[in-house]
Amino acid sequence: MSLIIVGSMAHDAIETPFGKTDWIVGGAAVYAAYAASNFVQPINQVSIVGYDFTDEELADLERRGVNMEGVKKVADKKSFFWSGKYHMDMNSRDTLVTDLNVLADFDPVLPDSYQGSEFLMLGNGVPALQISVMKQLKERPKLSVLDTMNFWMDTALDDLRHALTMIDVLMVNDSEARQLSGQYSLVKAAKDIQKMGPKYVIIKKGEHGALLFHGDKVFVAPALPLEDVFDPTGAGDTFAGGFIGYIAHTRDVSFENMKTAIIVGSAMASFCVEKFGPTRLKEISKEDIDGRIRQFVDLVNFDIELR
Amino acid sequence: MSLIIVGSMAHDAIETPFGKTDWIVGGAAVYAAYAASNFVQPINQVSIVGYDFTDEELADLERRGVNMEGVKKVADKKSFFWSGKYHMDMNSRDTLVTDLNVLADFDPVLPDSYQGSEFLMLGNGVPALQISVMKQLKERPKLSVLDTMNFWMDTALDDLRHALTMIDVLMVNDSEARQLSGQYSLVKAAKDIQKMGPKYVIIKKGEHGALLFHGDKVFVAPALPLEDVFDPTGAGDTFAGGFIGYIAHTRDVSFENMKTAIIVGSAMASFCVEKFGPTRLKEISKEDIDGRIRQFVDLVNFDIELR
Numbered sequence: 001m002s003l004i005i006v007g008s009m010a011h012d013a014i015e016t017p018f019g020k021t022d023w024i025v026g027g028a029a030v031y032a033a034y035a036a037s038n039f040v041q042p043i044n045q046v047s048i049v050g051y052d053f054t055d056e057e058l059a060d061l062e063r064r065g066v067n068m069e070g071v072k073k074v075a076d077k078k079s080f081f082w083s084g085k086y087h088m089d090m091n092s093r094d095t096l097v098t099d100l101n102v103l104a105d106f107d108p109v110l111p112d113s114y115q116g117s118e119f120l121m122l123g124n125g126v127p128a129l130q131i132s133v134m135k136q137l138k139e140r141p142k143l144s145v146l147d148t149m150n151f152w153m154d155t156a157l158d159d160l161r162h163a164l165t166m167i168d169v170l171m172v173n174d175s176e177a178r179q180l181s182g183q184y185s186l187v188k189a190a191k192d193i194q195k196m197g198p199k200y201v202i203i204k205k206g207e208h209g210a211l212l213f214h215g216d217k218v219f220v221a222p223a224l225p226l227e228d229v230f231d232p233t234g235a236g237d238t239f240a241g242g243f244i245g246y247i248a249h250t251r252d253v254s255f256e257n258m259k260t261a262i263i264v265g266s267a268m269a270s271f272c273v274e275k276f277g278p279t280r281l282k283e284i285s286k287e288d289i290d291g292r293i294r295q296f297v298d299l300v301n302f303d304i305e306l307r
Numbered sequence: 308m309s310l311i312i313v314g315s316m317a318h319d320a321i322e323t324p325f326g327k328t329d330w331i332v333g334g335a336a337v338y339a340a341y342a343a344s345n346f347v348q349p350i351n352q353v354s355i356v357g358y359d360f361t362d363e364e365l366a367d368l369e370r371r372g373v374n375m376e377g378v379k380k381v382a383d384k385k386s387f388f389w390s391g392k393y394h395m396d397m398n399s400r401d402t403l404v405t406d407l408n409v410l411a412d413f414d415p416v417l418p419d420s421y422q423g424s425e426f427l428m429l430g431n432g433v434p435a436l437q438i439s440v441m442k443q444l445k446e447r448p449k450l451s452v453l454d455t456m457n458f459w460m461d462t463a464l465d466d467l468r469h470a471l472t473m474i475d476v477l478m479v480n481d482s483e484a485r486q487l488s489g490q491y492s493l494v495k496a497a498k499d500i501q502k503m504g505p506k507y508v509i510i511k512k513g514e515h516g517a518l519l520f521h522g523d524k525v526f527v528a529p530a531l532p533l534e535d536v537f538d539p540t541g542a543g544d545t546f547a548g549g550f551i552g553y554i555a556h557t558r559d560v561s562f563e564n565m566k567t568a569i570i571v572g573s574a575m576a577s578f579c580v581e582k583f584g585p586t587r588l589k590e591i592s593k594e595d596i597d598g599r600i601r602q603f604v605d606l607v608n609f610d611i612e613l614r
Contacts, residue, residue, distance in 0.1 A: 088491055089491065184395055184396065185533070185534055185535055185536075186532060187532045187533060187534045188534055188535075205515065208512065208515035208516075209515075209516075209527075209529070211532060218532050218606060219606065219607075219609070220516075220529035220532065220606050220607055221607075221609075222516075222527035222529070222607075225493060225494045225518060225525050225527065226492070226494060227492055227494045227495055228492055228495075229492075256609075256610060257610070259608075259609040259610070260609050260610045260611075262609075263609050293611075294611075297611050299525060299526065299527050300526075300527055300528075300529075300607040301566075302526070302528075302563075302566040302567050302569075302570050303563060303564070303566070303567050304567075304600075304601075304604050
């Protein structure tokens with residue numbers, strides 16, 4: 001039940017209406033690994049870091065079963081750095097700084113030991129590199145999930161369209177689903193995207209939850225209504241990590257099991273936003289996670305016996 | 308199990324990206340009555356209409372058990388008229404015309420035969436008139452539900468605050484909940500609103516579903532993902548009518564039953580948007596409704612046995 005996670009490992013500076021941090025570990029593959037490691041280990045990580053990525057942060061991840069063989073360490077450059085500021089509604093943010101640093105040289109080389117991994121999570125990143133990782137795999141994984149964003153639709157659409165033909169599950173947010181398909185209706189957007197390759201489409205709607213589409217089937221997962229969203233950074237990556245982690249743990253790629261996996265991802269994301277960066281993800285226990293998932297049951301459960 | 312519905316009975320002219328109608332019956336109390344009448348009859352309607360409200364439209368409603376004794380007919384004025392145009396996203400609309408006509412003189416007088424009604428739905432309207440209806444009732448209903456909008460928060464906040472002290476359930480949309488409470492977080496907004504009077508707060512989020520808050524309890528209902536929303540006019544009033552209709556039918560005002568009632572309301576609203584005005588609401592059968600509610604079960608149901 002091995003899982004490959006591909007994506008950035010970074011440092012972030014984040015400002016929200018509730019506080020500010022100048023330096024915290026981040027990146028799609030960090031959030032995804034923290035979330036997934038609750039369900040499956042080892043995690044075969046594929047990423048690149050600079051000299052400033054601390055041994056302590058690497059050790060934290062290794063203690064959670066994250067295999068660093070596929071993580072390139074660059075001695076003379078800094079790690080990818082992102083800085084952003086959130087507005088009051090937490091749904092919009094301004095990017096203040098994007099320093100690619102080592103990410104500009106990222107050309108993932110899959111270690112031999114990663115061959116045969118059954119599950120693949122391609123975190124948001126350059127579509128050509130996502131394709132490269134898939135091409136290096138000698139066997140097609142049992143399930144390949146790709147996360148992407150509008151930036152790649154604007155700048156690398158041909159590569160992205162190619163990548164879509166190679167994957168099973170696409171994760172995008174609602175505006176990205178609309179942009180990719182040219183359809184306003186999310187039902188129609190999901191149908192059109194399925195024709196591009198992925199047989200499963202997950203549309204993330206932040207505080208409004210997530211939708212899973214497969215053929216004529218639809219599943220709607222709520223987001224947990226929270227008193228405060230402290231820092232939404234990484235919530236989408238955490239959702240992805242919880243989703244693929246649960247799938248890899250159960251080794252069940254049915255639509256029914258994906259529904260539960262989406263609830264697991266939603267629960268993990270609801271922890272992520274409680275503190276800065278992945279802080280909260282490092283703290284939570286199995287009991288916390290199980291309790292949160294039970295909250296989701298109460299949240300959507302209703303008596304179906306009509307009177 | 309008698310139900311009073313108070314609100315406008317109107318004519319609308321509607322333009323959406325999918326079509327245009329110059330003249331169709333509408334108004335909060337019309338949509339609510341069509342929805343509720345599937346679950347409870349008679350419905351004790353309180354409204355006002357002009358000479359142009361056709362006998363055919365009144366007869367359509369009467370055939371569904373809508374009692375017109377509390378509906379004042381004005382011989383020399385037209386019915387309330389609203390005209391609006393929806394944008395592509397269907398979430399925003401421009402109001403083109405608002406002719407109050409008879410609604411300017413609306414001073415509801417409750418017929419004696421309506422006394423003792425167990426359930427009360429106060430459709431969106433002037434808060435002072437909503438108070439007047441409540442004051443005319445000799446016995447407090449088993450459940451009073453009030454729908455309102457930002458316009459009344461801007462123009463009649465004191466009356467609205469007074470009305471809130473007299474009701475059990477408030478229905479508003481997300482931006483209205485934020486405006487009324489001054490809280491961005493909907494969880495905090497719902498808590499603050501409960502302190503203003505209503506022990507139950509329903510927050511409508513259109514295509515993103517609805518939330519029910521009561522003390523520390525929360526329920527999230529999805530909206531049915533639709534290929535096309537043909538005309539959203541009246542969806543909120545239809546939701547309200549389905550909700551109170553099911554509550555009145557079951558005579559059960561528990562939180563658990565309200566959850567089911569919200570799903571019933573959501574199902575009714577999902578029909579409403581399929582055609583112009585209340586057209587679709589007039590067509591659907593008990594079987595259609597039961598089938599739609601079963602779709603909601605499939606939509607949110609997931610396997611809770613974590614492996």
